[in-house]
Each structure stands twice: as structure tokens, then as C-alpha cells.
Amino acid sequence: MKNLLFYKKKAKAWEEALPVGNGRIGAMVFGNLKTERIALNEDSLWSGYPKDLNKKDAVEYLEPLRQAIFDGDHKKAREIANRDFHGHWSEAYLPFGDLIIEYSKSSKKGYIRTLDISTGVSVTKSDLLTQTVFVSYPAQLAVVNVKASEPISAKVTITSKLKHKCHTDADALIIDGQAPEICMPPYHNDGKVFEYGPQGMRFAGAVKVLGNAVFDEDSIVISNQTEFTLLVSLATNFIDFKSMPVGDPIPKALKYFENAKPYNELLKEHTDDFSSLFNRVDVDFGSERADVPTDKRLKQFKKGADDNNLIALLFQYGRYLTISCSRQGTRAMTLQGIFNPHLRAPWSSSYTTNINTEMNYWCTDICNLSECFEPFFEQAKNMCINGEVTAKDYYNCNGSCAHHNSDIWGASYPAGDPFGKTNSESYAFWQSSLPWMLNEVFEHYRYTRDEKLFEEMKPYFKKVLEFYNDYLIEHDGKLVTCPSSSPENTYNDNGVRGCLTYMPTMDIGILQEFFQNCREFGFDTPEIPDIPIGSDGRINEWAKEYTETEVTHRHVSHLYCVYPSAVEQSDEVREAAKKSLLKRGFDGTGWALGWKVCLWARLDEAENALKLIKNQLRPINPRGIRRPGGGSYPNMFDAHPPFQIDGNFGVAAGIAEMLVRGAIPKEWSGYAKGIKRKDGTELNIKFDKGKIYE
Known part of the structure; x- marks a missing residue:
């Protein structure tokens, strides 16, 4: 079974x-x-059809918005952004x-x-x-x-x-x-x-x-x-x-x-x-209770049942959903993959590109399903093309940029209240989705070594690099992004709550990797600041050491530099990331748990990764009272809650990362084979109580 x-x-x-x-x-x-x-x-x-929903006078407000951010006038920055710099909601799946x-x-x-x-x-x-x-x-x-x-x-x-x-x-x-x-x-x-x-x-x-x-x-x-x-x-x-x-x-x-x-x-x-796709990978983590119905199995696992192969099933389920939701010639996976029953779905079941869309494709290559990646690149291309208009209308820049949300029509503007009446500052005005998406395409190339793909990527990297060459502005002697944010998180600055900022650490991490990839094509790139470490030894999330308003916030955007970035970080940055993760805690929404699994795996901390995997397997009753924190529905869909499929892919990628790096919990005894390494080889290991012996 x-x-x-x-x-x-x-x-x-x-x-x-x-x-x-x-x-x-x-x-x-x-x-x-x-x-x-x-x-x-x-x-x-x-829903919808192709249309230009970029705000045509937005660029007139760019300099006042930047000045308010540099001056630390958070209230004014918020007012300008929401009222004068907004976009429109993306369409719905x-x-x-x-x-x-x-x-x-x-x-x-x-x-x-x-x-x-x-x-x-x-x-x-x-x-x-x-x-x-x-x-x-x-x-x-x-x-x-x-x-x-x-x-x-x-x-x-x-x-x-x-x-x-x-x-x-x-x-x-x-x-x-x-x-x-x-x-x-x-x-x-x-x-x-x-x-x-x-x-x-x-x-x-x-x-x-x-x-x-x-x-x-x-x-x-x-x-x-x-x-x-x-x-x-x-x-x-x-x-x-x-x-x-x-x-x-x-x-x-x-x-x-x-x-x-x-x-x-x-x-x-x-x-x-x-x-032919699924059977490339096989894993076994030892104990299992496969004769127990899956819904009961989830409940009993939470109570301490010895069932390590429920984790193996969760891993393989992520691979299963990848094959089921993304094949050559199809559209990219949405927040719900291809499974959505709602007319007006949570977050429109669209593409949220400040983490969720990218996470959907984290497990394709490492889990030996590279053929399933193509739709992601197609979506990135569409957004790159539309993003040329956005770059001009909002920033008067050459090249291309896109913000945190998109749809089948390739939306690239700052998605939010189309009337500018409500507060969209924590998510809408972050412009880093295209370098992140292209970084992920380059990571796909590292696994496939497809030289045709390398040449196909090149003009898109050039286009987005053109944007950042124009967009980066000097402040205190350094080139910075502005306006930007650390997606969906907020800070407290002397009693004033804010979000908009310049050069948040996530932008540094994304551009650090993007510029490294650009240099592979022979492009010259600007110099940007290093990953900042705060006075408490943690990676600092913003340009300044603001007080956090939510220490356990679901986004761990400032840790992009560790995962999914392919840039090798110093021991100092890795230690600071560990401190940051410990402070964030071991709870969160479903997809947040998945991202933290990937981070602890990349940091070679198997036992911490396992804690999060177990939390992701907490049973969530779809017909009961919604509880805070993520878990798994009876059909093993990831519960944000509500359902978001990205957590299924995030945890699968994290488990694969653990196995590739040899970060195996002491509770696991078994084997893993078929997981892909970037050098083109496939993993084939046996382990006992966390120790690899063959």
C-alpha cells in the first residue's frame, strides 16, 4: 500500500x-x-482579457514617494503609494x-x-x-x-x-x-x-x-x-x-x-x-502504518504514532501534484495548482510571485521532474514582456519589472485596490518578482545543462538587468532599490508602523543571485550592499534595525539569501540565518512551514527541519473552526489555511534538500534514490538512524 x-x-x-x-x-x-x-x-x-491596467501618471509620484521613504516619513509614503502609485487587482482563476x-x-x-x-x-x-x-x-x-x-x-x-x-x-x-x-x-x-x-x-x-x-x-x-x-x-x-x-x-x-x-x-x-515520471524517485524512512486510512493516519501521527513513512508519503505527494498540475504546454500552477472550486477564490487563485508561485516549482528539478518546469518559464516570459510598460509607467526605466501578483494575462503592475482607497503598501509596491523568477529559471538550467535554454534565457536577463541599471538609486553612498518592501511584513519605527523602505534584505539576496547569473552571460552588473547582520546577530530584514511588529511573521523574505538562492553564503551569514529562524519559530502557515523546512535543510539542521515537517502534517478539519497555523487537510492538501498547494511543493523540496545534503533526522532509517543533484547524478543512499552507511 x-x-x-x-x-x-x-x-x-x-x-x-x-x-x-x-x-x-x-x-x-x-x-x-x-x-x-x-x-x-x-x-x-x-476571468478578464488582455488590457493595460498600468496607472499612466504613476511615475509623476515616484520622486515624492522616494523622498518620503528616505526621510523616514512613513505616513506620507503610505499615502502617496496607496493613492497615487497603485495598480489594479489581477484576474482570477x-x-x-x-x-x-x-x-x-x-x-x-x-x-x-x-x-x-x-x-x-x-x-x-x-x-x-x-x-x-x-x-x-x-x-x-x-x-x-x-x-x-x-x-x-x-x-x-x-x-x-x-x-x-x-x-x-x-x-x-x-x-x-x-x-x-x-x-x-x-x-x-x-x-x-x-x-x-x-x-x-x-x-x-x-x-x-x-x-x-x-x-x-x-x-x-x-x-x-x-x-x-x-x-x-x-x-x-x-x-x-x-x-x-x-x-x-x-x-x-x-x-x-x-x-x-x-x-x-x-x-x-x-x-x-x-x-514513467513518478517512478524515478523512491524513498523509505522506516516505520509506517499504511494499513490505516490516511485521515486517521494524520490524526494518529499528531498524537505520536511511529509512522515515518507518512513523511515519505507527503514527499511523494508533492511530486505527484507536480506531475498532475504542470506539464509541457500547460499554464503555470496557481496558488491552488489547477484545483479551485471557488468563483472568487482566496487571493483569486492567481500567481502570487513574492514567494508562492516560485515555491510551486522548487521541487521540480531536485525531485527529478524537470519536464514539469516549462510552464513557469513561459509565465516569466509573459510578465517580462508586459513589464516593459510597467517599468516606463511607474519608474521611467528601460527594461522590465513586475510586482507581487500576476495572472494568465501576464499582469506586471502593483496589484492592489484599483481606486487607491485601501492600504496595499505591505505587498503591492515590491518590484523584485522578475529577477527572482529568472533566478529560478537559471537554477533549472543548472540541473538540465540545456544550452538551448541558456540562450533562450539571455534576452530576458538582459531586459531585467536594464531595469535595475536604471532603477537603482544612490543613497548614503550605496545603490539601493526604492520604493520596495520586505513582502507583507511591517516594522515599527519610533511608534510608527511602516512597510515601504529602500533596499530590504530580500532585494539584496535576489539581486545578489541575479547579478551573479547575469555575469554568466557576460553582462556587467552594479555593486550592491552585502547581506546585513544586526546588532543581535540575526540577519536584519530592512535597511535599518527597526523593531519587528510580528516576530513570528509567516514570510522569511530576508532569508532568501540562504534558500532558495544559489549564492554560497559565509559562515557568518549562515549562523545569522539560524538565529533569525529560531526567532521566527516553528509555526506558521502551511507554505511558511515548507519554506522553513527548506531553510533548515540548507543549513544542515535535520532535527529542526523535522519539527516543521511534523507541524505541516498536523490534521486540519475543513469543516471545523479554522485554527491558526498550517497543516494538512484529510486529502493531504496543504492548509494555509485555506488550501494553498505551494506548501506541498515546499516541503517536498525541503525533504529532497535534506537527503541530498545528508541532513537526515535520527528517527529515519531507510533509503532514498533518484533525487537529482545539480551535477546530473542521482542520489542513491541507505541510512540508519540518520547516518548514511551506503
């Missing part, structure tokens, strides 16, 4: 359902063998809809539902029915196969929270829908927050049956069968980030059926493809 999630009861909440996907199509399987719900997503279904199967008979006897993460197949069984669900990358179809021990009937419908209509056409059930032109995040309720219009994206789905069926007006009726298979195809009329979505998506959806094969062939083709 290795690499298996299993449960003895159906999912009642979305965070209990089991995810399957092929990078483009996502499906959440609830396992209800009376009225089954399979929640569907398609990675290009977003949207749910496609639900496939509903109403079975004529049901039985609770012998019930079990499983997800085999080595094959990407979800199976729900009772003594009457066996329902198998997967989403095939080769066929680009979702597949639902039903076998029954006696003849049964079923009614199949498809619905959506979005504007839609359903009909049948010859041998297919069709859903034809419209995405909104406007979909604001749930925390913004001023003006038009959700509105349909002719320029919004269109989407379509089609369901066909392998087996005997009757197509009613808006449903499929299957009568007295012992086996049938549903093929589900999804599509939108999205073209690319710079083109208006035009055309009819229905023919596009129907075209995928040309890949249709008999069920057994579809299953083999899918499992061969999925397993």
Missing part, C-alpha cells in the same frame, strides 16, 4: 476529495457512489464545473476510496460498484470507468457556477459557458466585483460514453449496464496572454475525442506516462 492514500468514507468537503490531473485538466473525486461529484478545472479558464453521476443503486458495504499516486488513478469501490477516475496527459481527457457486479443505471449531468447552458449533440453532452470580464478577489467589494460581458472567455466541455446510452436534452441516461466509461473533454477559447479570447471552444473540446481509445488502452497509456 505504499504511495497510496485511502479512506473508508466518502468526501463531504472539497478538501477531502482526491485530486487527479494532467497539467491542463484537474478533477477532484468525492467518491460518493450514490450521487458522485467530480469537480473539474481547466488551466486556461480565467475560475472553476470549470462539476460532473454529476447519479447511480440507480448504491451500497455502503465494502466501501473504500483510494488514490494511487504512483499511477495517478483514483478508485472508489463497494461490493456493488468500482469507479475508476484518471486524467490522461497523452489523450488530454478525463476518464471515468464504472464496473458493477449487477446491471445498474445512471444519469450523467454537468453543471457550473459560471454562466452556462447544457445540451446534447448527437453522441455528446455539451456544456457551453461564459467567464466573467471582471472577477475581483473576495476581500474587495467596492464597485463592480463580478460582471459578465462579451469580451470574457468562453469555455466548453463535452462528455461521451463508451457503452450504450441515451442522450436526453441535457443529460446522459445509461440503463442496465455492468460497465460503461465516460470520456470528458474540456476547452476554452484562450489563445495566449496577449490575444483576445475569440472563437468557439466547442469544436476544440470535441477535437480531443480524436484521441479516444478503448478504456483499457487509455488506462495503460495514462499509467505508463504518469509512472
Whole structure:
């Protein structure tokens, strides 16, 4: 039962359902063998359309804003930034809809539902029915196969929270829908927050049956069968980030059926493809309780059960979700990967590029899944292109820049309140997402040594370097970024709360690595300050030693220089980072726990990393009262809370880093093989009580 999630009861909440996907199509399987719900997503279904939402007079306020920051006038800086320097919210990733199967008979006897993460197949069984669900990358179809021990009937419908209509056409059930032109995040309720219009994206789905069926007006009726298979195809009329979505998506959806094969062939083709990626890596950490249902296993682990292979399962689940959510030719993973049930999702289920989008791809290369990285670079390219306008409109700079939030249309402006009425200073006015993203692309190159990629990266590095050559300004004899921030964190300066600053330590860490990478292309780079260490021996987060307003803040942005940076830091910086981490503590949101695992791994502190991994496995009840701090939902999705998938990838990257560096906790005895090193070799080790012996 290795690499298996299993449960003895159906999912009642979305965070209990089991995810399957092929990078483009996502499906959440609830396992209800009376009225089954399979929640569907398609990675290009977003609100909005390409538009220039940069504030055209923003640059007029740059110098007053800088002056207020240099003068330490935090109130004035906040007012200028929010009122005169703002942008607009990014667009939202949207749910496609639900496939509903109403079975004529049901039985609770012998019930079990499983997800085999080595094959990407979800199976729900009772003594009457066996329902198998997967989403095939080769066929680009979702597949639902039903076998029954006696003849049964079923009614199949498809619905959506979005504007839609359903009909049948010859041998297919069709859903034809419209995405909104406007979909604001749930925390913004001023003006038009959700509105349909002719320029919004269109989407379509089609369901066909392998087996005997009757197509009613808006449903499929299957009568007295012992086996049938549903093929589900999804599509939108999205073209690319710079083109208006035009055309009819229905023919596009129907075209995928040309890949249709008999069920057994579809299953083999899918499992061969999925397993070829998943089976590259194998780990075992010793003790396990794989015969216990996963939801109970999480609860018992929290109480101290000896189950180190639950950590191995968490690691492999991060790899599983990578394969399921990001493949060549798909869109980059959002805050929820490709799995989102909400119309106005938390943070719009978009791209938060001050940590979360980057974290989504931390485990691709080290976990031997380099093929899954491509969509990230594509998103970075789109933002680089749009960022040329942002660089001019906000900073009068050449080159390109982008801020903390983006979307399928490549948004690069400072995302926040479009009316400038609310306080966006802690997140919107940080301009360092592109050098971070390109650093991650260069790290991908270090693993792949793909010389074609090296040449492809070069013009984007040049473009972003041009921006920083223009943007950096001299202050107290040093070149600094301004305005900037340490993302989402605030400080106290003599009783005044602030966020905006010049040259926060995160910017130093990012540019330190970015300029190092630029020099690999032969570019000349500016000189910037070193990583600052404060009077208390910790890495200082801001340009000055301000008092922290939240010592245990979820972001550890100032420690970028240690992880994910590829720059080798001095022993002094590493020791200062350890002190900083100890002060931040061992709690936090789900993704914050993942980042801290990576940091302690990079610092060769196995036992501290293990504490955080165990905290990330704390069971979170999706139907209970939300508790502070992260953990894992019953389906092992990362709980911020709410659900954010980045924590799954962060902890997987951290565990891989521990193994590569030989930072193995004393509790672990077992082996690891297939994890990738940057020199192109693969890890193959055995260890006993934390000590490598082979």
C-alpha cells in the first residue's frame, strides 16, 4: 500500500476529495457512489482579457514617494503609494464545473476510496460498484470507468457556477459557458466585483460514453449496464496572454475525442506516462502504518504514532501534484495548482510571485521532474514582456519589472485596490518578482545543462538587468532599490508602523543571485550592499534595525539569501540565518512551514527541519473552526489555511534538500534514490538512524 492514500468514507468537503490531473485538466473525486461529484478545472479558464491596467501618471509620484521613504516619513509614503502609485487587482482563476453521476443503486458495504499516486488513478469501490477516475496527459481527457457486479443505471449531468447552458449533440453532452470580464478577489467589494460581458472567455466541455446510452436534452441516461466509461473533454477559447479570447471552444473540446481509445488502452497509456515520471524517485524512512486510512493516519501521527513513512508519503505527494498540475504546454500552477472550486477564490487563485508561485516549482528539478518546469518559464516570459510598460509607467526605466501578483494575462503592475482607497503598501509596491523568477529559471538550467535554454534565457536577463541599471538609486553612498518592501511584513519605527523602505534584505539576496547569473552571460552588473547582520546577530530584514511588529511573521523574505538562492553564503551569514529562524519559530502557515523546512535543510539542521515537517502534517478539519497555523487537510492538501498547494511543493523540496545534503533526522532509517543533484547524478543512499552507511 505504499504511495497510496485511502479512506473508508466518502468526501463531504472539497478538501477531502482526491485530486487527479494532467497539467491542463484537474478533477477532484468525492467518491460518493450514490450521487458522485467530480469537480473539474481547466488551466486556461480565467476571468478578464488582455488590457493595460498600468496607472499612466504613476511615475509623476515616484520622486515624492522616494523622498518620503528616505526621510523616514512613513505616513506620507503610505499615502502617496496607496493613492497615487497603485495598480489594479489581477484576474482570477475560475472553476470549470462539476460532473454529476447519479447511480440507480448504491451500497455502503465494502466501501473504500483510494488514490494511487504512483499511477495517478483514483478508485472508489463497494461490493456493488468500482469507479475508476484518471486524467490522461497523452489523450488530454478525463476518464471515468464504472464496473458493477449487477446491471445498474445512471444519469450523467454537468453543471457550473459560471454562466452556462447544457445540451446534447448527437453522441455528446455539451456544456457551453461564459467567464466573467471582471472577477475581483473576495476581500474587495467596492464597485463592480463580478460582471459578465462579451469580451470574457468562453469555455466548453463535452462528455461521451463508451457503452450504450441515451442522450436526453441535457443529460446522459445509461440503463442496465455492468460497465460503461465516460470520456470528458474540456476547452476554452484562450489563445495566449496577449490575444483576445475569440472563437468557439466547442469544436476544440470535441477535437480531443480524436484521441479516444478503448478504456483499457487509455488506462495503460495514462499509467505508463504518469509512472514513467513518478517512478524515478523512491524513498523509505522506516516505520509506517499504511494499513490505516490516511485521515486517521494524520490524526494518529499528531498524537505520536511511529509512522515515518507518512513523511515519505507527503514527499511523494508533492511530486505527484507536480506531475498532475504542470506539464509541457500547460499554464503555470496557481496558488491552488489547477484545483479551485471557488468563483472568487482566496487571493483569486492567481500567481502570487513574492514567494508562492516560485515555491510551486522548487521541487521540480531536485525531485527529478524537470519536464514539469516549462510552464513557469513561459509565465516569466509573459510578465517580462508586459513589464516593459510597467517599468516606463511607474519608474521611467528601460527594461522590465513586475510586482507581487500576476495572472494568465501576464499582469506586471502593483496589484492592489484599483481606486487607491485601501492600504496595499505591505505587498503591492515590491518590484523584485522578475529577477527572482529568472533566478529560478537559471537554477533549472543548472540541473538540465540545456544550452538551448541558456540562450533562450539571455534576452530576458538582459531586459531585467536594464531595469535595475536604471532603477537603482544612490543613497548614503550605496545603490539601493526604492520604493520596495520586505513582502507583507511591517516594522515599527519610533511608534510608527511602516512597510515601504529602500533596499530590504530580500532585494539584496535576489539581486545578489541575479547579478551573479547575469555575469554568466557576460553582462556587467552594479555593486550592491552585502547581506546585513544586526546588532543581535540575526540577519536584519530592512535597511535599518527597526523593531519587528510580528516576530513570528509567516514570510522569511530576508532569508532568501540562504534558500532558495544559489549564492554560497559565509559562515557568518549562515549562523545569522539560524538565529533569525529560531526567532521566527516553528509555526506558521502551511507554505511558511515548507519554506522553513527548506531553510533548515540548507543549513544542515535535520532535527529542526523535522519539527516543521511534523507541524505541516498536523490534521486540519475543513469543516471545523479554522485554527491558526498550517497543516494538512484529510486529502493531504496543504492548509494555509485555506488550501494553498505551494506548501506541498515546499516541503517536498525541503525533504529532497535534506537527503541530498545528508541532513537526515535520527528517527529515519531507510533509503532514498533518484533525487537529482545539480551535477546530473542521482542520489542513491541507505541510512540508519540518520547516518548514511551506503
